[in-house]
Amino acid sequence: MAHEEKKLKLYSYWRSSCSCRIRIALNLKGLEYQYIPVNLLKGEQFSPEFQKLNPIGYVPVLVDGDIVISDSFAIFMYLEEKYPQHPLLPSDLQKKALNFQAANIVCSSIQPLQNLAVLKYIEEKASPDEKIPWAKRHIEKGFEALEKLLKDHAGIYATGDEVFMADLFLAPQVHAGIKRFNVDMAKFPLLSRLNEAYSELPHFQNAMPENQPDSPSAWGSMANSSTKSIKCHK
Secondary structure, eight states: OHHHHTTEEEEEOTTOHHHHHHHHHHHHTTOOEEEEEOOTTTTGGGSHHHHHHOTTOOSOEEEETTEEEESHHHHHHHHHHHOOSSOSSOSSHHHHHHHHHHHHIIIIIIGGGGSHHHHHHHHHHTOGGGHHHHHHHHHHHHHHHHHHHHTTTOSSBTTBSSOOHHHHHHHHHHHHHHHTTOOOGGGOHHHHHHHHHHTTOHHHHTTSGGGSTTSHHHHTTOSOOSSOOEEEOO
16 A cells, blocks of 8 residues: 555645645545646646646646546545545435535536636636636635535534545635635635634645645745645645
């Protein structure tokens, strides 16, 4: 197992909530991985080298030996089957479906509408002043749905008293809503409570954007912050 774990490479961007989901999963499963930063603002995702890994040019990408997987949902499912330690999906079928629903609200109905490419398009075609209102509108719509979906199921965490898939997708999205888009979380008491619970979990906090080696706060201590490979683990 140790030999297999050391083969893992994660192409990531510090502020990417999609990458953050996978960083949390790797931490929870205790998997050592090599963090390879991809600077989206510099356009490194469009380089020929990266496009070979993921033709659509998005992070994250996971490399496990000869296996290359892109898309956070696909990576999550791969990790869950390949590395079954610390399961992140419940065995109960209904609860498993609930986790899929919550995760899909985040990765299909919220995040794509506030990602870098969409915000850049709005800035160019409409106005820079429209970016934040656009993002907040779609984030809050998704948060309203999540509050309704989870209200009768949440415990300490999103779908009960154990951390599961839904939590890994919720935590980075709530973090982005607060830190990047100034979402008023007072309107979302359940998600606010969950966010407080996540703040107590080291595996979650170690995966947050500000704690990544390519975050602006880390640049001063890095000799080369562009495409340098960095060893990270839980």
